[in-house]
Amino acid sequence: MDKKSNFLGLVPLVFFLALFMGTGIITGDFTNMPLLLALIFASGFALLFDKKGEKTSLNDKIDIFSKAGGEPTIILMVVVFLLAGAFYSIADAMGAVSSIVNLGLSVLPANMLLPGIFMVGCTLSFAMGTSMGTISALTPIGVGIAQQTGIGLPLVLGTVVGSAMFGDNLSFISDTTIAAIRTQGVEPRDKFKANFLIVLPAVIITLIALTFLSTGNAELATYEYSLVRIIPYVAIIVSALIGVNVMLVLGIGIGSGAIIGLAMGSFNMVELFQVLQRGMGWMEDLAIIAIIVGGLVGLMSHYGGLDYLLEKVTSKVKTKKGAEMGIAALVSVIDIATTNNTISIITAGPLAKDLSKEYDIDPRRTASILDIFSSAFQGLIPYGGQLLLAAGIGKISPIEIVPFSIYSFLIIIFGLLAIIFDLPKLKSKDNKNDLTMKG
Structure with missing residues (x-):
């Protein structure tokens, strides 16, 4: 056995999973053990161990x-979280969420809402090469659709996450694609062809399943929306499609939302600061x-x-x-x-x-x-x-x-x-x- 390998190095993970999942199973509610608390307990537990054959203070x-x-990757993720929260908050406050949801309800048949979200997410994640950016852009829309139609929020968010992982897996510019082709010495297009043939049936079955699962209380009607108010979403999607960095993508969304919200009287400058802080607070x-x-x-x-x-x-x-x-x-x-x-x-x-x-x-x-x-x-x-x-x-x-x-x-x-x-x-x-x- 390699002297560096040691099963004890995995015990903190086992401890975390047992604590988090066990509490949820025993109580019947997985929210009874907060994820952050379980991770802090596991981290404290991990400090009790030592590297094999060594004593570490x-x-x-x-x-x-x-x-x-x-x-650096972790800190970047933290900043993306905070910016995503700020964008969602500002999009909600200036009416972008309600406008784009109502536009979707007006255009798409009730049984095509979830397949529509999935296909938009697949396109976006493939173009921008990041699942986090896709989730940041589409989740607020999904939340609004769930609230308007009665479709279960976990189902809508699961659809968004799935679509985000499509691009994370297949995009030519995603970190995972780059890591996979570099470690194996292959060309991006060759890996894409082999990879796509494997996942294509999963895409088709997902779309079929989502068509049947798109049931809710949405009625066939024309809902009120403002095309101007959905500009922040258009800006995010366009900037993502042309390959802009995810942090800049979110910055463009926040900036355009702030300008439109101020111009249309959704909030004043002081209220804008409060809206931004509120969103970041959600993600702390x-x-x-x-x-x-x-x-x-x-x-x-x-x-x-x-x-x-x-x-x-x-x-x-x-x-x-x-x-x-x-x-x-x-x-x-x-x-x-x-x-x-x-x-x-x-x-x-x-x-x-x-x-x-x-x-x-x-x-x-x-x-x-x-x-x-x-x-x-x-x-x-x-x-x-x-x-x-x-x-x-x-x-x-x-x-x-x-x-x-x-x-x-x-x-x-x-x-x-x-x-x-x-x-x-x-x-x-x-x-x-x-x-x-x-x-």
Whole structure:
């Protein structure tokens, strides 16, 4: 066994899951154990451990925790949370939410609202390459639709999260795509072709399911809306589609909403400041949760927990199909442990490449497996950034959204079927642009 690997490094995660999930199961209500509190308890518990064969002082362990919690990606996520809250608050205060919801209710048939949200989210996330930006833009609209129609809010938010993970998985510019193709040495378009053929059935079934689930109290009627008031959403979507950074995208949305709100008398300058603060306040818990999760993962990595995962998941691989299952399991478990699908791909990628060479797995297929499974679980873990953001804007528990992240569940199923039945069939690397689903 690698001297760096140690099961004890995973015990804080087990403790957290047992505390959070156990309390919810025993009491019948997952809100009875606040997510932040469970994570703080788990972090305190983690400080009791030591790296295998070493003695680390409490001060050093706190430093490790603090540096990991303050990692640039985590801080960026915190700022995105705060900006997303500010945008939602200002969009609500100046009438953008009600206007765009009423426009949707006027244009779309009642049974096409959820498929419409899903397709818009897929397009947006694919164009901008970030699930967080997509959730920031669409969740306020989804909340409004749920309030107007009576469609369950968890279902609407699960639809938004699923659509966001579509682009996170497939976009040419997403972090996960870049990580997957770089660790496996393949071209973006080749990985996209292999990946898309695997998830296409999941997209189709999701749209069909959402059509049947789009039931509510919406009546066929013309609702009152203002095209001027929806400009902040148009600005966000357009700026995202042309590839603007997610923070700038949210800044454009906030700025345009402020200008229109002031011009149309929705609020004055002093009230605008209060509206912005209110929205950021809604997201404060989530921002702290992101930092605590980062610190906890840093301690688990220091103790050898992630190395233990790497070792155990791949130790029993004997066949090509077993190697593919091992790669899928490895990246999934690391994502559950780290709550970051890009980090999980970067961590699992080198070992996945070794397994691919040993068992003659096409690297395009390996890259697809890494990206599909990491993105799927990222859309399902209730303490991950995507569900935290959606739940924060919707003011519900993230655990309520999990059962309704239909697309995330389906891409796991079709990912497993692709491994079991060796689909899609990839032609030789000499003709690597030709892919087929034929046996």
